[in-house]
Amino acid sequence: MSYTPHGKHLIAGERIGTDDSFQSNPASGASHSFSAGNADMVDRAARAADEAFTSFGSTDIETRAAFLETIADEIEARGAEITEMGHAETGLPTARLEGERGRTTGQLRMFAAHIRKGDYLDRRHDAALPDRAPLPRPDLKLIQRPIGPVAVFGASNFPLAFSTAGGDTASALAAGCPVVVKGHEAHPATAELVADAITAAVAKCDLHPGTFSMVHGGSLEVGKALVEHPLIRAAGFTGSLRGGRALYDLCAARPEPIPFYGELGSINPMFMLPAAMADRAATLGDGWAGSLTMGVGQFCTNPGVAVVVDGPDADAFIDATARGLEQVDGQTMLTDGIADAYRSGRDTVNATGAAREVLSKTCDGRNAAPALFVTSGADWRANPDLAHEVFGPLGIVLRVADADEMLAVATDLAGQLTCTLHMDDADTETAQRLVPVLERKAGRLLINGFPTGVEVCDAMVHGGPYPASTFAGTSVGTMAIRRFLRPVSYQNFPDALLPGDWA
Numbered sequence: 001m002s003y004t005p006h007g008k009h010l011i012a013g014e015r016i017g018t019d020d021s022f023q024s025n026p027a028s029g030a031s032h033s034f035s036a037g038n039a040d041m042v043d044r045a046a047r048a049a050d051e052a053f054t055s056f057g058s059t060d061i062e063t064r065a066a067f068l069e070t071i072a073d074e075i076e077a078r079g080a081e082i083t084e085m086g087h088a089e090t091g092l093p094t095a096r097l098e099g100e101r102g103r104t105t106g107q108l109r110m111f112a113a114h115i116r117k118g119d120y121l122d123r124r125h126d127a128a129l130p131d132r133a134p135l136p137r138p139d140l141k142l143i144q145r146p147i148g149p150v151a152v153f154g155a156s157n158f159p160l161a162f163s164t165a166g167g168d169t170a171s172a173l174a175a176g177c178p179v180v181v182k183g184h185e186a187h188p189a190t191a192e193l194v195a196d197a198i199t200a201a202v203a204k205c206d207l208h209p210g211t212f213s214m215v216h217g218g219s220l221e222v223g224k225a226l227v228e229h230p231l232i233r234a235a236g237f238t239g240s241l242r243g244g245r246a247l248y249d250l251c252a253a254r255p256e257p258i259p260f261y262g263e264l265g266s267i268n269p270m271f272m273l274p275a276a277m278a279d280r281a282a283t284l285g286d287g288w289a290g291s292l293t294m295g296v297g298q299f300c301t302n303p304g305v306a307v308v309v310d311g312p313d314a315d316a317f318i319d320a321t322a323r324g325l326e327q328v329d330g331q332t333m334l335t336d337g338i339a340d341a342y343r344s345g346r347d348t349v350n351a352t353g354a355a356r357e358v359l360s361k362t363c364d365g366r367n368a369a370p371a372l373f374v375t376s377g378a379d380w381r382a383n384p385d386l387a388h389e390v391f392g393p394l395g396i397v398l399r400v401a402d403a404d405e406m407l408a409v410a411t412d413l414a415g416q417l418t419c420t421l422h423m424d425d426a427d428t429e430t431a432q433r434l435v436p437v438l439e440r441k442a443g444r445l446l447i448n449g450f451p452t453g454v455e456v457c458d459a460m461v462h463g464g465p466y467p468a469s470t471f472a473g474t475s476v477g478t479m480a481i482r483r484f485l486r487p488v489s490y491q492n493f494p495d496a497l498l499p500g501d502w503a
Contacts, residue, residue: 003081005189007034009041009216010199012048013209016041022218024188027091027332027366034188036218039225042180048210049149049178050231056211057146057176060500064174065112067205071165071173072105074197074204082193086159089187091332091366096295097160104160107167107456107476111174114458114478120144121501122487138492143502144485146176148233151226153247154184154191155238156334157298157391162475163187164194164214167456168236168261171480173211180232181214182222186335191216227251227260234484236475237262238300241389241467248470261483262470263463265389266417268451269305269398271406271434273427276448277313282320284422288395289324289370291450296331296368297393298338301418301451301462304390307409310399318397322359322372328393330367338391339366345390346371354379355386355396368392377405381412403430410434415465416442418451441465443474 008015020036059067075082079101086097114120121144128139150172154163161167164181172179183191195214202211215222223243227235227250235251237244237260244262251260272284291303306321308314333339343363349355354375361369370393377400380386386396400406410419419442423431431447438445443464454462454476462476463469474480490498 003085003193005032005034005192007032009035009037009214010195011041011045011213013199013202020218022185024089025336026089029088032189034216037215037222039221041215042222042225042229045180045213045215046149046229046231048213049180052178052208052210053148055208056178058500059176061115061118064176065116067201067207068108068112068170068174070201070204071198072108074200075101075105075165075194078193078197082190085193086187086190089190090159090334100158100160103456104165108165108170110456110478111170111481115174120481123502141490141493141498141502142487143499145488145499147484147486148177149231150177150179150484151232151235152179152181153223153237153239154181156184156186156338159187159190160194162238164191165198167475167480172484175481175484177484178211180226182226183214183216185217188216223247224250228254232258234259235261238475241265260470261473261475263300263475264467264469266300266464266468267304267387267389268301268416268418269307269413270303270420270422271410272306272308272317273421273423273430274309275424275426276422277308277317279424281313281316285317285320286324287450289321291452292395293325293328293370293393294452296333298334298391299452301454303420303451304394305396305398307398307400307406309402309406314399318358318374321395325359325370325372328370330361330363330369332366333368333392336366339368342368342390342392346394348385349373349390349396352383352385354383374399377401377409380409387414407433407437410437410441413441415468417462417464417468418442418444418446420446420449420451422448443468
């Protein structure tokens with residue numbers, strides 16, 4: 001291993017150690033020691049961020065855009081080390097990590113281009129009407145302004161694109177908000193390398209050093225201290241429903257509540273409509289097997305449920321899916337804990353007695369092997385445990401009697417990140433019944449595709465009704481910046497006192 005971690009927090013440009021430490025648990029290679037975070041480190045980082053907000057929140061668009069592009073450059077300069085360390089810590093293939101690094105730097109540059117356009121500011125002007133009867137109207141100007149220091153929680157399944165310099169960080173910095181990141185214990189050295197890159201960019205762009213800080217994890221105390229700190233104004237999170245809901249509740253219970261933008265979990269159901277199934281059931285089953293096992297199923301958009309109308313086409317679909325999954329051996333998951341949770345979820349599905357096991361392979365340690373179950377519409381609706389996300393390569397086929405029962409299943413769904421329709425032209429009438437229901441359930445609707453993979457672009461939504469996420473919004477795409485802005489109206493203000501972005 002060419003890179004040796006320094007193992008320290010990065011707070012306002014300084015590397016700071018603590019007496020307590022934790023050991024990394026890499027998929028391969030040597031373990032390393034990292035300073036454990038605590039409330040004091042969080043306080044130092046939050047105070048530095050608040051101090052930085054005075055200047056960074058008032059920077060002009062070009063300064064922030066150049067800063068985002070410099071972060072991307074600094075990450076790319078460390079690309080080989082990031083890939084090497086990321087592979088060792090997570091077990092993710094190097095090609096996947098290189099692609100994810102490109103996505104990370106790409107979204108930084110995307111936000112730079114986005115803010116340069118200025119549209120995100122939503123500038124509005126109602127000119128004064130001094131002669132209006134019965135009352136005159138004052139001059140009113142509105143513009144979006146940054147909300148203040150933002151807490152970002154690194155994600156386990158995306159060590160780059162949803163972590164230290166991921167979408168939450170990129171959109172918050174683009175908005176003009178300093179960021180305090182809680183590094184994820186699953187990949188602390190990777191987080192450290194990226195944090196070093198951001199810190200270098202802060203210095204190169206001559207910004208206040210408190211614009212960015214990263215505190216390593218090591219205990220639940222760090223996350224709690226971060227969302228409860230009175231100087232933190234919002235938080236971004238990608239992770240489990242249990243952990244995210246606990247943090248959300250802490251944010252809501254503060255004397256001054258703050259928004260918690262959590263992406264928490266989704267089963268991403270697919271509805272396989274009859275004409276499409278009659279035409280290509282086996283092809284759809286094979287495609288599902290590939291999507292289900294991509295990245296060992298460790299994607300928040302993993303399509304865990306397929307809803308099919310009972311009959312021979314359903315049989316062909318299930319057989320093809322099982323054949324595809326049978327060819328996939330156990331693969332290394334991101335952490336031991338995630339692997340344990342996967343097996344626990346699989347066992348919970350089995351224990352309901354409401355789902356027939358079609359395929360399940362033995363797996364232990366940090367490995368996970370695919371599993372496939374089949375249930376009926378009635379059993380699905382009678383057993384809520386079947387509708388819980390199992391993070392990994394597990395699929396459930398839900399056999400329904402007809403289009404009416406398919407619609408009933410859609411109506412009962414909790415909030416989702418995605419819902420998919422596989423259809424042909426002859427399925428249009430059924431799809432027309434489903435779409436108005438599904439658009440109330442998910443942030444992204446797909447036709448004839450698989451939801452794994454989230455394009456980073458203006459029109460993407462990665463979020464959905466609870467429990468997919470805590471607020472309607474997106475953590476991917478340029479609309480993500482709206483989470484960290486608030487509208488301010490200026491009445492009868494002279495131009496000299498307006499924010500610089502008004503011009």
